[in-house]
Amino acid sequence: MNISFSFLKKCHAVEHCKQVVWAHQRNSPLPEIPEPHPDSTASPLSSPLNSARLSPSSPECARGQSFWCEDLASAASCGATGHCIQAVWSHMKVKEDGDDVCKICKNMVGQARDQLQSNETQQDLKAVFEGSCNLVPVKVIREGCDKLVDEFVPELIEVLSSQMNPDVVCSVAGLCNNAAIDRLLLTAARSAVILFFGIIQGAPRGAN
Secondary structure, three states, X not given: OOOOHHHHHHOOOHHHHHHHOHHHOOOOOOOOOOOOOOOOOOOOOOOOOOOOOOOOOOHHHHHOHHHHOOOHHHHHHOOOHHHHHHHOHHHOOOOOOOOHHHHHHHXXXXXXXXXXXXXXXXXXXXXXXXXXXXXXOOHHHHHHHHHHHHHHHHXXXXXXXXXXXXXXXXXXXXXOOOHHHHHHHHHHHHHHHHHHHHHHHHOOOOOO
């Protein structure tokens, strides 16, 4: 079977070939593949996104800005979204994240801002958010994205109405520069490789 690099990439089999085949060849077709961000502060949770709304009277909210501005959920819970936008997030710089989930989020930011300029309703914007979440390829991340949208539509709109960089918007939402998401995507890719090569091994010899 003649398998192209583009076909391997489409089937998420590049990492397998990198370790098992191309590492032992002199001329490898392998491009550089980004590793999970080492400076990501996200913790490995069952859900990769913080989508739980706390009570404003929660002891965590009493910790002040250091807690409020950790992420969108914390800011929203403590009624500090506007403060975090003005005092912290508008001045933040984050690494550009190239994974699929982050790209989906940044595309969503562009679409939602276009809708805001057209004076669309909150329900219309929620539909944009939900449509973007549906594009996320891994179920647990997709479900976390849906919960974030269900809980924090007003705060998402407030963030999108600001001049914040899309990379920062998606980072504080938890969809970019998130180590837990990086690990989930890597696990999903490895599972796809196992399935892919299982299918190849079971295919009749000489099949195209």
